[in-house]
Amino acid sequence: xxxxxxxxxxxxxxxxxxxxxxxxxxxxxxxxxxxxxxxxxxxxxxxxxxxxxxxxxxxxxxxxxxxxxxxxxxxxxxxxxxxxxxxxxxxxxxxxxxxxxxxxxxxxxxxxxxxxxxxxxxxxxxxxxxxxxxxxxxxxxxxxxxxxxxxxxxxxxxxxxxxxxxxxxxxxxxxxxxxxxxxxxxxxxxxxxxxxxxxxxxxxxxxxxxxxxxxxxxxxxxxxxxxxxxxxxxxxxxxxxxxxxxxxxxxxxxxxxxxxxxxxxxxxxxxxxxxxxxxxxxxxxxxxxxxxxxxxxxxxxxxxxxxxxxxxxxxxxxxxxxxxxxxxxxxxxxxxxxxxxxxxxxxxxxxxxxxxxxxxxxxxxxxxx
Numbered sequence: 180x181x182x183x184x185x186x187x188x189x190x191x192x193x194x195x196x197x198x199x200x201x202x203x204x205x206x207x208x209x210x211x212x213x214x215x216x217x218x219x220x221x222x223x224x225x226x227x228x229x230x231x232x233x234x235x236x237x238x239x240x241x242x243x244x245x246x247x248x249x250x251x252x253x254x255x256x257x258x259x260x261x262x263x264x265x266x267x268x269x270x271x272x273x274x275x276x277x278x279x280x281x282x283x284x285x286x287x288x289x290x291x292x293x294x295x296x297x298x299x300x301x302x303x304x305x306x307x308x309x310x311x312x313x314x315x316x317x318x319x320x321x322x323x324x325x326x327x328x329x330x331x332x333x334x335x336x337x338x339x340x341x342x343x344x345x346x347x348x349x350x351x352x353x354x355x356x357x358x359x360x361x362x363x364x365x366x367x368x369x370x371x372x373x374x375x376x377x378x379x380x381x382x383x384x385x386x387x388x389x390x391x392x393x394x395x396x397x398x399x400x401x402x403x404x405x406x407x408x409x410x411x412x413x414x415x416x417x418x419x420x421x422x423x424x425x426x427x428x429x430x431x432x433x434x435x436x437x438x439x440x441x442x443x444x445x446x447x448x449x450x451x452x453x454x455x456x457x458x459x460x461x462x463x464x465x466x467x468x469x470x471x472x473x474x475x476x477x478x479x480x481x482x483x484x485x486x487x488x489x490x491x492x493x494x495x496x497x498x499x500x501x502x503x504x505x506x507x508x509x510x511x512x513x514x515x516x517x518x519x520x521x522x523x524x525x526x527x528x529x530x531x532x533x534x535x536x537x538x539x540x541x542x543x544x545x546x547x548x
Contacts, residue, residue: 231263286300446532
């Protein structure tokens with residue numbers, strides 16, 4: 180068979196699959212909606228606001244207490260202020276803390292000028308969030324002591340990078356990578372399985388053109404859909420979750436071999452599992468688990484030991500580990516070895532397809548036409 184005939188066969192399958200997906204819109208629900216749902220949930224629940232709600236009561240009402248109030252209002256990270264004072268009434272603040280609606284209530288007592296004491300109340304001191312809010316308060320108090328000239332020892336926080344990003348932006352970057360990988364895998368699996376489910380597999384297997392042309396047509400279609408499906412997640416991240424577009428074109432270019440490998444993986448899964456109702460939940464659960472447990476939700480260094488150990492051999496975790504810094508501009512490029520390994524993954528995906536279709540050709544065809 181000549182290359183021209185093979186090319187037209189791949190192109191025909193590609194066009195046919197895109198038309199099929201437009202008609203069978205249920206096959207596109209997970210690729211388009213699932214990453215958005217994940218991003219909204221994690222950003223709403225865990226991304227939150229970087230300026231935390233507190234109650235601040237100044238019972239002293241002196242120049243010193245006013246200076247402390249101003250200092251607590253001025254302290255901020257590289258992203259946002261540390262605190263937003265939402266309550267100044269002692270009774271309402273105490274009630275709000277006990278109900279978990281305020282992170283902390285800070286009271287400056289009447290004898291503050293004499294004692295330099297402040298009183299705090301938190302909902303639960305044992306959580307990481309409560310420890311964080313107390314550290315923020317400590318930073319504000321140290322700043323006030325420094326301004327007054329009472330601080331005998333100073334500390335300076337030197338961050339690894341010159342700027343920071345909101346947690347919601349980190350989630351958004353990971354959600355884009357999740358969208359590309361999940362979409363390529365599940366769309367390829369759905370298209371591969373469609374012919375079996377709808378009893379049209381025999382026509383493809385009996386074609387005079389090499390069988391794997393159908394596989395490459397599926398790969399192109401799933402790659403196209405993966406890129407299109409990631410755009411809503413990208414736009415949501417930019418306009419709602421403070422994601423800045425650093426090196427976005429480079430990220431998409433680097434993801435192409437990953438998309439190719441994911442499409443091949445989807446066809447492998449469909450070949451062995453065969454049915455939609457089995458294929459889809461397995462792929463969805465696998466990639467959701469990958470997002471939360473191997474670097475999408477939090478950096479690998481922040482994961483529990485068992486998750487870090489699993490990430491060492493779970494290849495998809497390296498996509499999050501290598502590309503998230505690129506998305507957010509912490510790196511301007513990957514290392515040569517990283518580029519090489521990603522390209523190798525794509526090449527392996529391309530060369531596996533003929534083996535999948537050879538196995539598919541040897542398998543039984545049941546159910547008639």
